[in-house]
Amino acid sequence: MSLDGPDHESLRNLRRDLHRHPEPGWREFYTTARLVDELERRNLDELHVGPEVLAEDRRGVPDDAELDEWRERAVAAGARRDVVDRLDGGHTGAVAVLRRGDGPTVGLRVDIDALPITESDEASHRPAAEGFRSENEGYMHACGHDAHATVGVGVLDAVAASDFAGTLKVFFQPSEETIAGGEPMSESGHLDDVEYLLALHVGLDHPTGEVVAGVDGFLAVSHFRAEFSGETAHAGGHPERGRNAVQAMATAIQNLYAVPRHHDGATRVNAGLVGGGTASNIVPEEAFIEGEVRGETTELMEYMDDHAGRILRSAAEMHDCEVEVEYQGRAPGGESDAALVDVVSSVAADTSGIDSILERDSLGGSEDATFLMRRVQEQGGLASYVCVGTDHPGGHHTPTFDVDEETIRIGIDVLSETIERIGREQP
Numbered sequence: 001m002s003l004d005g006p007d008h009e010s011l012r013n014l015r016r017d018l019h020r021h022p023e024p025g026w027r028e029f030y031t032t033a034r035l036v037d038e039l040e041r042r043n044l045d046e047l048h049v050g051p052e053v054l055a056e057d058r059r060g061v062p063d064d065a066e067l068d069e070w071r072e073r074a075v076a077a078g079a080r081r082d083v084v085d086r087l088d089g090g091h092t093g094a095v096a097v098l099r100r101g102d103g104p105t106v107g108l109r110v111d112i113d114a115l116p117i118t119e120s121d122e123a124s125h126r127p128a129a130e131g132f133r134s135e136n137e138g139y140m141h142a143c144g145h146d147a148h149a150t151v152g153v154g155v156l157d158a159v160a161a162s163d164f165a166g167t168l169k170v171f172f173q174p175s176e177e178t179i180a181g182g183e184p185m186s187e188s189g190h191l192d193d194v195e196y197l198l199a200l201h202v203g204l205d206h207p208t209g210e211v212v213a214g215v216d217g218f219l220a221v222s223h224f225r226a227e228f229s230g231e232t233a234h235a236g237g238h239p240e241r242g243r244n245a246v247q248a249m250a251t252a253i254q255n256l257y258a259v260p261r262h263h264d265g266a267t268r269v270n271a272g273l274v275g276g277g278t279a280s281n282i283v284p285e286e287a288f289i290e291g292e293v294r295g296e297t298t299e300l301m302e303y304m305d306d307h308a309g310r311i312l313r314s315a316a317e318m319h320d321c322e323v324e325v326e327y328q329g330r331a332p333g334g335e336s337d338a339a340l341v342d343v344v345s346s347v348a349a350d351t352s353g354i355d356s357i358l359e360r361d362s363l364g365g366s367e368d369a370t371f372l373m374r375r376v377q378e379q380g381g382l383a384s385y386v387c388v389g390t391d392h393p394g395g396h397h398t399p400t401f402d403v404d405e406e407t408i409r410i411g412i413d414v415l416s417e418t419i420e421r422i423g424r425e426q427p
């Protein structure tokens with residue numbers, strides 16, 4: 001293990017390499033292999049990979065053909081075959097452990113997946129201008145998870161070179177965008193002795209130099225796919241013989257949006273991707289809805305989820321169809337703990353490059369880091385979700401999103417310093 005601390009040039013190269021190879025949830029073969037390769041060279045005390053870092057139950061895993069395609073693409077791009085072989089079935093991700101004597105066990109959670117977005121090729125978009133634009137056409141690191149993974153590696157370097165006393169575990173979590181990776185990672189056992197957990201996000205409309213010590217306001221969320229099935233018939237000759245799955249789907253959509261509001265707080269519902277049928281003269285036999293419900297609290301999300309399930313079943317019943325509902329990913333609400341927020345903000349005040357500190361801000365979206373945070377909090381530990389600002393030319397989840405790479409240095413400094421202070425003070 002290097003005792004010189006982070007080598008920022010090599011970390012920047014790592015970030016750019018990850019940026020060139022964006023992979024969506026459960027398909028982070030290249031990403032995991034590249035990270036494992038980096039981490040193995042650091043002589044960590046433990047490095048757990050793939051199936052070792054995920055509980056058995058996983059949602060939203062693509063079929064074998066899709067997994068094979070991404071696996072082969074990763075190997076063709078130079079991923080180590082021996083590592084890729086360990087990620088069988090799309091078990092991606094890793095947990096790196098550094099043991100430095102007696103002291104608390106601190107976790108850092110970073111996510112590693114990308115989005116199905118085609119990256120800008122405009123000259124004004126730095127990854128395009130400087131040769132590290134996505135090589136997986138149609139996919140892109142449009143939320144900064146390439147920077148998150150890099151900060152995770154850099155924090156290990158910084159903490160290894162420090163006087164930290166305790167254990168550091170860095171969780172490289174797959175499948176955040178599909179909110180499918182947090183739950184199985186939180187149940188993997190690796191979190192069971194974690195007393196303090198930090199989670200990281202860059203940007204979120206905060207500029208370079210600004211840090212939010214504790215993000216709150218996560219919406220609890222649940223994604224579902226409902227498949228309606230009926231019976232096909234000639235629409236002109238014998239419409240009465242058909243059982244119309246599209247009618248069931250349409251009835252369900254209308255009523256999903258009609259769930260009563262709740263006096264306890266905000267709720268959301270969306271039928272975001274729908275389809276069905278085969279031709280204008282055939283009574284449609286199949287139809288589907290991919291949708292989601294959210295709530296300001298886990299209870300409010302569950303309220304929406306209950307209603308949605310009943311509506312989907314009743315709509316099918318109304319049109320003499322069947323429905324199967326598959327839950328694809330979910331996350332509870334979450335809150336950052338004041339005692340940890342205090343440590344982060346006091347460290348941030350002494351970190352070079354940080355000129356604005358917000359104690360708290362609301363995310364107003366969803367994040368499955370909340371599974372890991374909640375796990376630690378239920379064990380009596382503390383958690384905080386830290387936002388390290390970055391100047392991003394395009395918004396999150398858009399083709400011109402990019403991170404200001406100075407943020408990587410700032411993120412490593414503020415998080416590694418916070419971890420050292422937790423070791424000393426055990427707040």
Ligand SMILES: [Zn+2]
Nearest residue numbers: 143144145201
């Ligand atoms: Zn993100």
